[in-house]
Amino acid sequence: MNFAIEHTHATSPYLQVTGRKHSLKHRLIIVESGLALVRLGKHEYAVEQGQAFWLPFDCLVSTTYLPNSSVKEISLSARLKGAFSKQAGYVELSPLLLATLEKLSSSSLSDEYQHALNQVVKLECCALMTALHLSPLSESISQWKPAVASVPKEVHIGLLVREARKMKLSGKKDELIASALFDGQLGQYQALYQALIQP
Structure with a gap:
């Protein structure tokens, strides 16, 4: 048991x-x-x-x-x-x-x-009773787009890095990821990725 x-x-x-x-x-x-x-x-x-x-x-x-x-x-x-x-x-x-x-x-x-x-x-x-509802934060995250910071800054960064991880796992090059998600700032993207993704 x-x-x-x-x-x-x-x-x-x-x-x-x-x-x-x-x-x-x-x-x-x-x-x-x-x-x-x-x-x-x-x-x-x-x-x-x-x-x-x-x-x-x-x-x-x-x-x-x-x-x-x-x-x-x-x-x-x-x-x-x-x-x-x-x-x-x-x-x-x-x-x-x-x-x-x-x-x-x-x-x-x-x-x-x-x-x-x-x-x-x-x-x-x-005995737990479940309830499924979209809070304002859940709604914002569900509709989130990389170009629009519609959620708190730390959440936005987390979502950006998650999207970058997904692109990286699908074989995209760092330059393309930085261009798509970080306004072409390759250094900023690489620093955030190294800080937030476990090596």
Whole structure:
């Protein structure tokens, strides 16, 4: 059971981008600081500090974590029995779930205690009610274009570098990327790319 529910907590100085794929587990993303972007269909949903987002098993999704975002993620095996929501969306976390997750972050728990707490996590996740709505920030990010800085500066830079990464992975040369996204400023593009993309 310990491996059926897994907990990760990560903060990275780099831009983290996952490709679009079907989720192999149920996932609960909790943003403690910074910003996570969840792409579902044509829209990108901004998960801001203090917000949580539920992704059910087999959901087609890609995620982006902006640099220095602190994100907690709970993964629950698709084999777990329970009435988990089949809809992705924002969720409100109960005080009990928050307290249980806080307790689980302690490294001095016995296996029996950890197993019992994970049962609470599972039951609380089954009770989550999802809501999918486009906040003003989500709307701006979904409609974002490289030439128009319609989002906060740090988000705009993150999106520019993400777009540059995509072009680079498809074989585009640095000069072409700088011309398309950074007004031809090759040095600026290379400096930002090296600073934000993990080597």
